[in-house]
Amino acid sequence: MKASVSMAGELPQSLHAKxxxxxxxxxxxVLAISLIAALLLSVQFGAVPVKLxxxxxxxxxxxxxxxxxxxxxxxxxxxxxxxxxxxxxxLGMSGALTQGLFRNPLADPNLLGVTAGAAAAAGLSIxxxxxxxxxxPMSWRMWILPVTAFSGALLVCFALDRVARxxxxxxxxxxxxxxxxxxxxxxxxxxxxxxxxxxxxxRNLSFWTLGSLAxxxxxxxxxxxxxxxxxxxxxxxxxxxxxxxxxxxAAAAHVGIDVRRLRSQVIVLVAVLTGFAVAWCxxxxxxxxxxxxxxxxxxxxDQRQVIPRSxxxxxxxxxxxxxxxxxxxxxxxVPVGIFTALLGSPFFLILLRNARGRLA
Amino acid sequence: MLMKTTTQQSLLQLxxxxxxxxxxxxxxxxxxxxxxxKVAILGPSGAGKSTLLKxxxxxxxxxxxxxxxxxxxxxxxxxxxxxxxxxxxxxxSDVAFGLETDLVISLGRxxxxxxxxxxxxxxxxxxxxxxxxxxxxxxxxxxxxxQARVQLARIFAQLWDQRDGLILVDEPLAALDPGLQFDLxxxxxxxxxxxxxxxxxxxxxxxxxxxxxxRLLLVKNGQLVADIASNREAVPALEDLYDIALTxxxxxxxxxxxxxxxxxxxxxxxx
Numbered sequence: 236m237k238a239s240v241s242m243a244g245e246l247p248q249s250l251h252a253k254x255x256x257x258x259x260x261x262x263x264x265v266l267a268i269s270l271i272a273a274l275l276l277s278v279q280f281g282a283v284p285v286k287l288x289x290x291x292x293x294x295x296x297x298x299x300x301x302x303x304x305x306x307x308x309x310x311x312x313x314x315x316x317x318x319x320x321x322x323x324x325x326l327g328m329s330g331a332l333t334q335g336l337f338r339n340p341l342a343d344p345n346l347l348g349v350t351a352g353a354a355a356a357a358g359l360s361i362x363x364x365x366x367x368x369x370x371x372p373m374s375w376r377m378w379i380l381p382v383t384a385f386s387g388a389l390l391v392c393f394a395l396d397r398v399a400r401x402x403x404x405x406x407x408x409x410x411x412x413x414x415x416x417x418x419x420x421x422x423x424x425x426x427x428x429x430x431x432x433x434x435x436x437x438r439n440l441s442f443w444t445l446g447s448l449a450x451x452x453x454x455x456x457x458x459x460x461x462x463x464x465x466x467x468x469x470x471x472x473x474x475x476x477x478x479x480x481x482x483x484x485a486a487a488a489h490v491g492i493d494v495r496r497l498r499s500q501v502i503v504l505v506a507v508l509t510g511f512a513v514a515w516c517x518x519x520x521x522x523x524x525x526x527x528x529x530x531x532x533x534x535x536x537d538q539r540q541v542i543p544r545s546x547x548x549x550x551x552x553x554x555x556x557x558x559x560x561x562x563x564x565x566x567x568x569v570p571v572g573i574f575t576a577l578l579g580s581p582f583f584l585i586l587l588r589n590a591r592g593r594l595a
Numbered sequence: 596m597l598m599k600t601t602t603q604q605s606l607l608q609l610x611x612x613x614x615x616x617x618x619x620x621x622x623x624x625x626x627x628x629x630x631x632x633k634v635a636i637l638g639p640s641g642a643g644k645s646t647l648l649k650x651x652x653x654x655x656x657x658x659x660x661x662x663x664x665x666x667x668x669x670x671x672x673x674x675x676x677x678x679x680x681x682x683x684x685x686x687x688s689d690v691a692f693g694l695e696t697d698l699v700i701s702l703g704r705x706x707x708x709x710x711x712x713x714x715x716x717x718x719x720x721x722x723x724x725x726x727x728x729x730x731x732x733x734x735x736x737x738x739x740x741x742q743a744r745v746q747l748a749r750i751f752a753q754l755w756d757q758r759d760g761l762i763l764v765d766e767p768l769a770a771l772d773p774g775l776q777f778d779l780x781x782x783x784x785x786x787x788x789x790x791x792x793x794x795x796x797x798x799x800x801x802x803x804x805x806x807x808x809x810r811l812l813l814v815k816n817g818q819l820v821a822d823i824a825s826n827r828e829a830v831p832a833l834e835d836l837y838d839i840a841l842t843x844x845x846x847x848x849x850x851x852x853x854x855x856x857x858x859x860x861x862x863x864x865x866x
Contacts, residue, residue, distance in 0.1 A: 334692075338691035338692075339691065340692065475705050476705065478694065478698065478702060478705065479702050479705045480691075481690050481691040481692055481694055481702075482688065482690055482699070482702060483685075483688060483689070483690075483691075485654055485683075485685060486683070486685060486688055488654075488674055489652065489677075489678065489681075489682065489683040489685075490678050490702055490703055490704075490705050490706060490749075490753060491674050491675045491677070491678025491679070491705065491706030492674065492705065492706065493674055493675075531692065535695065536692035536693055536694050536695075537694065537695070537698055
């Protein structure tokens with residue numbers, strides 16, 4: 236018995252080793268290279284042409300003022316492109332985590348109402364908080380939106396977790412329908428905010444419903460990076476457990492995973508990532524759905540690879556979308572959220588069609 | 596004598612354990628599983644076999660009574676500790692996203708932070724579960740029987756380098772053809788015997804239970820109706836359990852085989 240077992244095992248071992256060493260790190264590298272290439276390329280596009288000398292002004296330490304085009308490059312386009320990549324990475328990661336948590340490739344923070352919940356909370360804080368006669372220091376204001384958006388996202392996540400379980404545990408249909416209800420609720424809250432808002436608040440509010448990266452700056456990019464790095468460090472520690480979740484919650488518990496703790500950790504992470512992305516750029520849809528799906532199709536469903544690849548893919552997708560959005564109607568700029576929704580909705584329909592066997 | 600006491604040591608103990616699912620009451624169950632013991636749970640559909648197994652695995656909360664694993668309250672074990680000593684194979688287990696079979700099997704050992712022998716154990720476990728040829732394939736591309744073998748390999752991998760553990764399986768052979776049923780039953784037996792693991796298995800086939808298991812737990816209407824050795828004396832209890840008549844046959848090796856007959860012939864017999 237023993238001998239036949241080890242003999243039978245020899246062929247698969249060589250295949251296994253080849254596959255692990257060959258294709259797996261490859262896709263991550265390809266994505267990283269494409270991302271850098273796209274980053275360098277995207278800053279070339281725009282109203283002001285950027286020349287090669289403009290890149291070199293970084294090494295020019297004299298007191299000469301920057302030329303117009305090098306100013307555009309270093310202070311507008313590069314931070315914007317980096318910001319797009321980081322927001323995309325945050326969205327890609329939150330999408331991959333949500334799909335892993337709910338064990339389904341159709342689960343997405345956007346479709347499930349997490350994004351809308353964050354936007355509704357942010358909207359409330361714009362209309363209600365700024366209406367109150369509270370002496371809020373300027374330096375706090377920057378943090379109020381992310382924190383309220385995070386609380387909104389967290390609230391929706393926990394509601395999803397509870398309500399979907401209560402309606403029909405483990406079914407994607409119950410989950411998506413719960414998402415529809417939560418989306419409608421968030422839309423109602425946002426509508427109420429719009430109704431109550433002053434003209435100036437209304438301008439701010441419409442920003443959330445459209446989604447735009449116009450608020451990009453080195454500071455915003457730096458803040459997002461300091462958020463993403465610990466988030467990634469945290470995810471790395473539970474990434475194998477995320478794979479075990481694919482076995483189902485009972486089986487995951489039997490192989491030693493504390494499913495409850497894992498779930499709440501993932502929920503908090505998704506809420507942080509979605510909340511901050513929404514607070515700084517509004518509602519940008521479908522990146523979180525499309526990025527993990529693409530990398531899963533290209534390189535397999537192992538979460539240990541899907542999550543980092545989704546981050547790169549999300550960054551790449553949002554960078555491309557944002558570059559198109561800001562160049563397609565120069566000098567005007569189309570909000571990128573409109574763009575991703577236009578491309579993402581048909582994609583979702585295709586996904587639904589492919590999943591139709593499993594939905595019933 | 597000393598050997599005897601160590602082998603008879605209790606591994607899992609149920610003390611007046613009750614559970615309630617909806618409006619249905621289960622129990623009270625009183626039973627002890629000894630180390631390295633092989634126990635089959637038999638009973639008609641809906642009798643509470645899976646419920647009993649879930650009580651043993653802590654998947655279901657007890658409404659009354661105590662479950663002890665290795666003389667310590669089962670509820671006080673951490674999931675991580677338990678996963679090193681106890682593997683559970685649920686009845687129908689799908690795997691999301693179509694993970695590869697290698698990965699599915701290795702997930703049995705996911706709670707080990709450092710596991711240098713992992714790929715070796717995955718291969719050997721797959722071989723033992725007759726799933727070596729399925730390595731490298733997507734789980735969702737496999738047939739029901741193939742999926743069952745991969746899941747069994749995952750259980751094998753989980754307790755591969757442990758001793759004195761416990762394996763709880765819910766109908767591991769349901770989706771398999773007769774030849775594979777015998778092969779896998781033999782593998783399960785060999786695997787558990789080598790490592791002194793106890794097995795508690797829900798089975799549908801009386802003959803499998805009689806041949807590979809030394810003790811039968813008969814469950815009906817949410818109660819444990821009999822706890823008997825699996826030999827010829829168990830036949831009347833089995834007839835009562837399923838409300839059928841059983842004809843006993845001995846093959847050349849002296850194994851006892853039973854064949855069910857219609858209940859009407861049994862009525863005639865008792866009349």
